[in-house]
């Protein structure tokens with residue numbers, strides 16, 4: 001018999017939803033309604049997949065084999081040609097967009113196009129019209145490849161926007177469902193924020209000092225989800241790449257007594273595990289932090305990511 005959807009609690013469950021999103025390498029699923037599953041996939045999951053692309057590309061250079069293709073848009077500038085390039089997790093670089101340089105008369109003096117059928121069609125039409133108009137007699141075509149080169153990437157930060165918050169909440173709810181725990185662990189307010197896609201900043205917050213016990217409890221670069229009731233509150237913590245940690249209060253008034261629920265996805269060995277563990281009693285991060293604290297945390301996250309890579313692969317091919 002179908003139970004109700006762990007997210008909207010209304011519809012019947014007619015699809016399987018990944019606990020750790022598939023783009024992060026997740027395999028295990030819970031039953032959910034197709035409507036929630038589709039909406040989440042097209043909205044915040046797709047957005048966060050783009051946010052995480054720079055991390056995945058960095059990890060790919062360090063030896064990780066991602067299960068999904070990620071594309072980091074406008075990842076670097078090739079200074080020889082002054083063109084912007086995308087890079088994907090197959091380590092293929094593609095021109096981000098066509099570049100056309102014209103002089104005052106309208107004559108194209110230089111153009112760069114990605115090597116795909118649509119762009120080459122566009123290029124041929126452009127060249128033909130230039131010659132037809134008498135603006136040029138001929139053009140020289142050169143293929144410019146970035147294969148085998150390691151460019152300097154743009155600095156990046158993770159955009160901790162509402163899409164990110166929605167994913168964190170969804171992962172927490174999926175873990176509760178996996179353990180068949182009551183839906184009342186999560187307040188109806190949080191649940192409706194998830195299903196309406198309406199969420200304010202600050203719902204999920206990161207600690208200033210990392211939850212070291214959580215980091216140390218899992219293999220390097222692992223994603224993890226923890227759900228715990230402590231001091232009358234039910235909260236979830238999601239950790240990504242053994243580094244980025246997000247805390248969300250799921251219910252401010254929870255009297256349910258339950259074990260600490262823990263899900264781990266080891267992205268290096270592609271192993272998932274779900275177990276009950278001893279309480280970690282993690283403290284809620286502050287609601288507000290200063291810009292300087294935020295910058296320091298980012299620096300410490302990047303240092304941590306480098307350390308996680310070193311633990312996982314024995315060396316740092318590229319540094320974050």
Ligand SMILES: [Zn+2]
Nearest residue numbers: 005008033036
């Ligand atoms: Zn649903």
